Amino acid sequence: xxxxxxxxxxxxxxxxxxxxxxxxxxxxxxxxxxxxxxxxxxxxxxxxxxxxxxxxxxxxxxxxxxxxxxxxxxxxxxxxxxxxxxxxxxxxxxxxxxxxxxxxxxxxxxxxxxxxxxxxxxxxxxxxxxxxxxxxxxxxxxxxxxxxxxxxx
Numbered sequence: 001x002x003x004x005x006x007x008x009x010x011x012x013x014x015x016x017x018x019x020x021x022x023x024x025x026x027x028x029x030x031x032x033x034x035x036x037x038x039x040x041x042x043x044x045x046x047x048x049x050x051x052x053x054x055x056x057x058x059x060x061x062x063x064x065x066x067x068x069x070x071x072x073x074x075x076x077x078x079x080x081x082x083x084x085x086x087x088x089x090x091x092x093x094x095x096x097x098x099x100x101x102x103x104x105x106x107x108x109x110x111x112x113x114x115x116x117x118x119x120x121x122x123x124x125x126x127x128x129x130x131x132x133x134x135x136x137x138x139x140x141x142x143x144x145x146x147x148x149x150x151x152x153x
Contacts (some may be wrong), residue, residue: 001040002115002145003048003144003145006052006143006144006145007044007045007046007048007052008045009043009143010044010045010047010048010075010107010136010139010140010144011043011044011045011046011048012041012044013044013139013143014041014043014044014047014136015038015040015041015078016137017040017136018036018040018127018132019037020054021056021132022129024034035094036091038086038090039086039087040083042086043080043082043083043086044070044079044082044136045096046078046082046085046086047075047076047078047080047081047082047083048075048078048140048144049078049080050077050078050081050082050139051074051075051077051079051145052074052145054070054074054078055067055070055071055144055145055146056072058066059148070139071141071146072140072141073140074135075136075138075139075140075141077135079136079140079143080121080124084117084120084121086115087116087120088116088120088121091116092093092116095101097111098112100112103128124140
């Protein structure tokens with residue numbers, strides 16, 4: 001459980017960076033911006049768990065060097081995956097669920113979810129660039145536990 005503390009820290013750092021970005025852009029604090037900070041927290045928290053799990057898996061497969069090389073950047077892809085899922089969940093909660101096509105419910109569910117995830121991935125670069133992504137990479141490298149002995153990370 002040595003990953004829960006860094007995950008909580010990375011969640012808080014991610015949320016704080018988003019709050020700083022919102023403030024620096026002089027956006028009005030409304031329900032949308034608060035939800036965005038919450039998505040950033042969830043993305044940071046669960047992204048740290050995803051990144052640590054991926055690095056641990058690589059180390060256990062005998063690829064400790066690769067895990068060490070990937071450690072500096074592992075948090076950002078984990079954040080994008082977890083943040084996208086957090087955005088999807090909060091979007092569906094706010095919408096009251098899914099309106100599925102009764103003839104093809106699975107097809108409808110998959111493509112509606114893919115569309116919502118695409119909105120997240122399309123809009124996230126405007127928040128992450130130019131300064132937030134490097135700050136998150138540094139925070140992830142500083143806080144994520146290393147893959148263990150024999151790695152270069």
